Amino acid sequence: MSEKASFRSSGGVRGWFGRQPWYIRGVVVLLAAVAAYLLPYVGDVPLIGPQIVTEGIDWPSALFNMSYYVLLALGLNVVVGYAGLLDLGYVGFFAVGAYGTALLTSPDSILYEDTGWKWLMAVPAALVLTMIAGVILGWPTLRLRGDYLAIVTLGFAEIIRIVATSTTTLRGDRGFASIPHPPGSWGGEPIFGVTDAIPYFWLGLTVIILVILGVRNLDRSRVGRSWLAIREDEEAAEVMGVRTFKYKLWAFAIGAFIGGLGGVLFAGEQSFINSQTFVLQFSILVLAGVVMGGSGNMAGAILGGVLISYIPDRLRGLSFGDTDLYEYRFAIFGAAIILIMVLRPQGLIPSRRRAMELKDREKEVAPQ
Amino acid sequence: MDFSGLIDNFGPLTVTGLAQGAIIALFALGYTLVYGVLRLINFAHSEVFLLGTYACLFAWGLFGLDQNSAAPAVGPMLLYMLVGLIAAIIVSGAAALTVEFVAYRPLRRRNAPPLAFLITAIGASLFISEVVGVATHRNQTGVPPIIQARPVFTIGDTTVTNLQILIILLALVMMFALDRFINGSRLGRGVRAVAQNPDSAALMGVNKSRVIALVFLLGGLMAGIAAVMYDLKIGVTRYDAGFLLGIDAFTAAVLGGIGNLRGALLGGLLLGVLQNYAAGVFGSQWLHAASFVLLVVILLFRPTGLLGESLGRARA
Amino acid sequence: MTEPHQETPEEWDRENARPVDEAAPTGKPASAPARNDVRGDVLLEVDHVTLRFGGVVALNDVSFSLRKGEIFGLIGPNGAGKTTCFNAMTGVYRPTEGAIRFQGESIVGKKKHQITRGGIARTFQNVRLFPEMTALENVMVGADAHHKTSVISALFRLPRFWREEKSGRQRSLELLRFVGIAHRAGDVSRNLSYGEQRRLEIARALATNPTLLCLDEPAAGFNPAEKEDLLQLIRRIRDTGVTVLLIEHDMRLVMGVTDRIVVLEFGKKIAEGTPAEVRDNPAVIAAYLGVPTDAA
Numbered sequence: 001m002s003e004k005a006s007f008r009s010s011g012g013v014r015g016w017f018g019r020q021p022w023y024i025r026g027v028v029v030l031l032a033a034v035a036a037y038l039l040p041y042v043g044d045v046p047l048i049g050p051q052i053v054t055e056g057i058d059w060p061s062a063l064f065n066m067s068y069y070v071l072l073a074l075g076l077n078v079v080v081g082y083a084g085l086l087d088l089g090y091v092g093f094f095a096v097g098a099y100g101t102a103l104l105t106s107p108d109s110i111l112y113e114d115t116g117w118k119w120l121m122a123v124p125a126a127l128v129l130t131m132i133a134g135v136i137l138g139w140p141t142l143r144l145r146g147d148y149l150a151i152v153t154l155g156f157a158e159i160i161r162i163v164a165t166s167t168t169t170l171r172g173d174r175g176f177a178s179i180p181h182p183p184g185s186w187g188g189e190p191i192f193g194v195t196d197a198i199p200y201f202w203l204g205l206t207v208i209i210l211v212i213l214g215v216r217n218l219d220r221s222r223v224g225r226s227w228l229a230i231r232e233d234e235e236a237a238e239v240m241g242v243r244t245f246k247y248k249l250w251a252f253a254i255g256a257f258i259g260g261l262g263g264v265l266f267a268g269e270q271s272f273i274n275s276q277t278f279v280l281q282f283s284i285l286v287l288a289g290v291v292m293g294g295s296g297n298m299a300g301a302i303l304g305g306v307l308i309s310y311i312p313d314r315l316r317g318l319s320f321g322d323t324d325l326y327e328y329r330f331a332i333f334g335a336a337i338i339l340i341m342v343l344r345p346q347g348l349i350p351s352r353r354r355a356m357e358l359k360d361r362e363k364e365v366a367p368q
Numbered sequence: 369m370d371f372s373g374l375i376d377n378f379g380p381l382t383v384t385g386l387a388q389g390a391i392i393a394l395f396a397l398g399y400t401l402v403y404g405v406l407r408l409i410n411f412a413h414s415e416v417f418l419l420g421t422y423a424c425l426f427a428w429g430l431f432g433l434d435q436n437s438a439a440p441a442v443g444p445m446l447l448y449m450l451v452g453l454i455a456a457i458i459v460s461g462a463a464a465l466t467v468e469f470v471a472y473r474p475l476r477r478r479n480a481p482p483l484a485f486l487i488t489a490i491g492a493s494l495f496i497s498e499v500v501g502v503a504t505h506r507n508q509t510g511v512p513p514i515i516q517a518r519p520v521f522t523i524g525d526t527t528v529t530n531l532q533i534l535i536i537l538l539a540l541v542m543m544f545a546l547d548r549f550i551n552g553s554r555l556g557r558g559v560r561a562v563a564q565n566p567d568s569a570a571l572m573g574v575n576k577s578r579v580i581a582l583v584f585l586l587g588g589l590m591a592g593i594a595a596v597m598y599d600l601k602i603g604v605t606r607y608d609a610g611f612l613l614g615i616d617a618f619t620a621a622v623l624g625g626i627g628n629l630r631g632a633l634l635g636g637l638l639l640g641v642l643q644n645y646a647a648g649v650f651g652s653q654w655l656h657a658a659s660f661v662l663l664v665v666i667l668l669f670r671p672t673g674l675l676g677e678s679l680g681r682a683r684a
Numbered sequence: 685m686t687e688p689h690q691e692t693p694e695e696w697d698r699e700n701a702r703p704v705d706e707a708a709p710t711g712k713p714a715s716a717p718a719r720n721d722v723r724g725d726v727l728l729e730v731d732h733v734t735l736r737f738g739g740v741v742a743l744n745d746v747s748f749s750l751r752k753g754e755i756f757g758l759i760g761p762n763g764a765g766k767t768t769c770f771n772a773m774t775g776v777y778r779p780t781e782g783a784i785r786f787q788g789e790s791i792v793g794k795k796k797h798q799i800t801r802g803g804i805a806r807t808f809q810n811v812r813l814f815p816e817m818t819a820l821e822n823v824m825v826g827a828d829a830h831h832k833t834s835v836i837s838a839l840f841r842l843p844r845f846w847r848e849e850k851s852g853r854q855r856s857l858e859l860l861r862f863v864g865i866a867h868r869a870g871d872v873s874r875n876l877s878y879g880e881q882r883r884l885e886i887a888r889a890l891a892t893n894p895t896l897l898c899l900d901e902p903a904a905g906f907n908p909a910e911k912e913d914l915l916q917l918i919r920r921i922r923d924t925g926v927t928v929l930l931i932e933h934d935m936r937l938v939m940g941v942t943d944r945i946v947v948l949e950f951g952k953k954i955a956e957g958t959p960a961e962v963r964d965n966p967a968v969i970a971a972y973l974g975v976p977t978d979a980a
Contacts, residue, residue: 080483086486140668143668143671144671147626148671150409151622152664155619155664158615158656159656159657159660159661162656163657165653166653217841218835218838221845221849222824222828222831222833222848222852223833224838225817225821225828229814232814232816233812233813235812236808236813237814237825238795238796238800239797239806239808240800240826240829240888240889241797241800241801241828241829242797242829243797250835254835281494287490288487288490291483291487295483328499331494331499333491334491334493335495337494338471341475341484342471342474342478346480351816
């Protein structure tokens with residue numbers, strides 16, 4: 001009953017979308033993607049544009065920030081939303097990806113003389129490193145019950161931060177400078193320069209689209225079914241022949257991989273990272289984004305990722321009377337989280353995966 | 369790695385660890401009580417503690433005390449202690465109740481999924497710590513020297529101070545009182561009943577909402593006491609003090625067996641002591657890393673913590 | 685008298701009226717043993733199994749064996765150790781003493797998913813579906829047990845993915861039809877009626893392609909008409925070549941469908957035989973009437 005009610009109330013857009021034939025859906029998706037690529041120019045749109053763009057921070061940079069937050073949200077959604085594993089230390093993988101890149105490419109790194117790698121060469125190595133980190137963290141801990149997993153993953157992120165702060169190899173506060181930008185040039189000028197953030201946003205967006213396609217493929221397969229079964233009833237899943245540990249580990253590794261991607265992009269854009277970059281609050285923020293947007297559903301995760309990045313950036317440079325709103329950004333954000341969750345406990349975009357599939361399959365069954 | 373640091377300072381490290389562990393244990397009670405009844409990690413409990421650390425500073429400030437004041441004589445000291453404790457208890461208790469009413473109760477009414485509770489808790493935690501952060505300009509605030517740490521006795525090369533004795537004793541007394549309350553009183557029976565089976569407890573006429581509020585209140589009171597002890601021991605507080613010590617406290621609760629009162633005490637003391645040993649061996653920056661490794665190892669061998677999970681004995 | 689229940693009897697009958705071959709799960713030997721052939725090969729052997737929890741002896745030196753193609757009943761009053769025995773046979777508990785062999789191979793200490801892939805499927809006493817998944821998806825999870833689609837082939841949509849996805853879906857739909865809830869395939873299983881959920885659970889278990897299907901009180905909460913439907917279903921499952929283990933305390937249900945029965949009381953086996961033999965056994969009568977007996 002409640003299912004039907006929420007069905008109706010959650011609006012016509014998705015209902016309409018689900019009823020369209022595949023080519024219409026394809027066109028809509030394509031248009032949405034094109035619109036996303038045009039986002040840097042949204043400020044030129046009369047009336048609405050200036051309301052949307054950030055004032056205290058260059059708009060393309062804000063968009064790039066959103067892009068790696070969205071990546072993190074998508075990755076964490078695999079772990080928390082699909083497999084139901086509560087990971088509070090997700091920022092650890094982001095850090096491993098960024099530090100992996102820095103170690104391999106920054107002139108400050110002890111490895112630099114041996115490698116002297118460019119950004120692109122470091123990417124696969126850093127991603128393999130994060131996946132290994134995911135497996136190393138997951139192997140002993142995924143046997144633990146949900147709530148315990150939360151605290152252990154929290155610890156993992158904290159350990160990564162401590163290691164980054166306290167070991168000479170990772171340089172603590174001094175960090176790594178001069179991490180190379182992504183390659184490529186256009187008319188003699190490097191595409192990925194220092195001043196213009198638009199190419200970085202486009203790169204981030206492209207990665208996001210690839211990740212969405214990949215996760216979607218996994219979700220609509222044996223892998224996604226296994227994750228969901230584990231989330232719903234782990235013991236029953238095992239009795240049905242699901243190798244629960246293996247799929248939980250995969251969820252972790254894939255989540256780590258996506259988080260690492262975010263870190264690699266981040267390092268490539270910022271060109272500098274240090275131990276202050278990866279505070280624990282960060283992963284908690286991303287988790288809040290995923291659940292707020294609607295966990296277990298990529299549209300929700302994306303919306304959540306956008307919000308956790310956009311709200312603070314939008315508040316930058318704003319003041320209310322004498323109060324600088326940017327100072328209060330996280331306080332406002334905290335209050336917003338409570339409000340959203342109290343009003344919409346299932347998240348802003350509740351998972352409707354099941355409901356969508358219902359339509360497709362009714363058709364198959366009907367001719368019987 | 370240098371074990372001589374540990375061996376040379378074994379006694380002092382143990383005593384410091386016990387005092388620190390006592391604070392962690394009191395703090396951990398809030399996590400354990402709420403988890404025992406609601407199966408919920410009350411993430412905002414760290415900020416309940418944080419507000420306690422500022423509440424007693426505020427109360428002492430009313431007497432014109434600040435970090436530069438001279439240490440008071442015995443008479444005023446007792447008065448200040450009492451006032452500080454009462455202020456911290458009131459503020460922490462009220463904060464805990466507010467969190468329950470604002471962040472959790474509306475969700476329970478709407479039958480929200482478990483993850484939603486965690487997220488509102490995170491929201492509440494973020495809100496409180498950030499407001500404190502902005503109000504204090506993210507600087508640390510010094511604590512007036514209400515109790516000057518003085519050596520009371522010495523065993524071998526281990527000096528024990530009056531402050532350490534006070535902290536450990538107070539924690540033990542509070543623990544004992546809480547244990548008596550939960551296991552001996554009528555209200556405590558209600559708590560145990562809800563913890564064991566919320567539905568049948570409701571059928572037996574236990575008011576579940578009241579029990580839940582009571583549990584938050586109790587956790588808040590204990591956190592308030594822990595906050596005063598923390599102020600006296602550390603000498604400063606800061607807007608993120610709750611978050612950092614909260615991780616320790618939650619680790620301690622899990623270590624001892626979350627939902628288990630005695631487990632919180634054991635876990636807290638153990639964690640405090642072992643953290644100090646680890647600091648002695650590896651250096652103090654590794655203190656937290658060590659406690660997490662320890663936690664993982666213990667959970668792998670005893671998945672429900674050292675004493676098992678149970679609020680009340682029936683499920684032990 | 686029949687209570688009106690969730691779906692119309694006509695529908696159910698229509699499903700039943702379908703020739704068995706068409707509706708039968710695929711991949712099973714076509715020739716099922718005759719109803720009363722009790723001389724089939726031993727499929728599962730419970731060999732002097734004792735199970736203690738602390739000081740409590742839940743099973744005390746219990747031995748019996750299931751033969752291929754039969755419907756086997758495990759009965760006894762409440763608390764007799766039926767479910768404990770069942771859990772030991774499906775790998776949930778590990779016997780303190782004794783052995784459990786399936787097709788000649790010990791299953792003690794094996795992981796649950798290994799046991800399932802080995803050919804033992806089960807349902808739960810209180811229905812345990814994946815509530816947010818559709819009925820079809822629930823069954824497909826079972827069908828996936830024998831699939832080999834890896835993360836890589838799912839990610840890149842390799843040929844194996846398409847092949848297995850198609851055959852798995854096909855087979856799952858057939859099974860839904862077989863148990864009579866094909867019309868609910870696209871519905872979230874949480875929204876199915878109780879009877880439909882029970883049948884869905886059976887379909888999900890059958891999807892793992894079992895040699896032995898264990899049903900834990902499948903008729904609990906059913907009215908007489910539904911029970912009758914269930915008996916039909918169990919017989920049809922057996923007719924596809926699957927051996928069925930039935931745990932039940934409703935004597936009449938067990939008598940009507942099983943080939944052989946073992947009776948447990950206080951963790952001990954007190955009788956074994958055909959329904960007729962067991963019905964006349966004084967120890968069984970005493971156990972069910974609650975009269976203390978030393979005949980065991």
